[in-house]
Amino acid sequence: MTSSYRAMHCRELGPPETLALAELPRPPLGDGEVRVRIRAAGVNYPDLLQVSGQYQHKPPLPFVPGFEAAGDILETGPGVAGWKAGDAVILRLRGGAYAEEAVARAEWLLPKPAGWSYAEAAAFPVAAATAWTALVSRGRLAAGETLLVLGAGGGTGLGAVSLGTRVGARVIAVASSPEKRAAAARAGAALCIDPATPDWTGNLQADVVFDPVGEPLFGAAWKALAPGGRWLVVGFAGGGFPRVPANRLLLREAELIGVRAGEQARRNPAAAQQCDAALRDWLVGGDGAGRPQIGGIHRLERAADALRLLAGRRAVGKLVLETG
Structure with missing residues (x-):
């Protein structure tokens, strides 16, 4: 093995173009x-926020996102x-995926299914963990309930659609394009x-909304x-932070629930183990x-x-970087 590897380095906060390909020294294993040779890395909205300095977790500069x-x-x-x-593996990281290599704790790994491409x-772990934390751990979604998924055509939304279906809920998807x-x-x-579509909500009565x-x-x-429903606040990909009058919660006897999958895993070891098993x-x-x-699929560089595609909400499904 050589003594270095290539990675997309964020040396200053700003637009995606601030990322630059860099040669980094290989760290020792503890x-x-x-140590994993990365073949592909998932691209997520938090990556965009982190590079621009708008994400809740702000790693010290310089850093490698992902x-x-x-x-x-x-x-x-x-x-x-x-x-x-x-061994072919899936990595869950706290940063560093936009690279040819990464060092990870063994407990952060999952086995790659033989039938799946890299x-x-x-593209699996972030969307799947977010969906599980939101729908199962926080939202208490049950079989037979109705789940409304906003932004259903993106990676996170599709993860919620898949898991909602798996749980046995009736899933209604809201997405902005035919694709x-x-x-x-x-x-x-x-x-x-x-x-x-005008008045698109019609007579819908959702027990859980994934937003x-x-x-x-x-x-x-x-x-x-629906009355007694649970609204899951997962993120703000639309760019605006809604304001919720308290009287709306009162009149619907509704719950407004914040979801931070990564933070729950760090704060609650039991929940992290349940998510891992799921x-x-x-x-x-x-x-x-x-x-x-x-x-x-895009090249690492x-x-x-x-x-930029993610920022413009033009992506259908998950975007991925390949290292070759």
């Missing part, structure tokens, strides 16, 4: 760590059991709605929340519900192109 990847183990450190060099595997609605239908949505968008959908979608179960068989839909 106890319980593995929370998920897939690749092959190069070597294992002391104390690692159950993994060996050559791109599909890299995104088709993706939601493939993921299992029973009904797909164009939010540009990674915020404004401009919040005001209209609130009409679809993701492993989700991966069993490899070809079942929840297989990510890839909307585009073209990470800015992928992030």
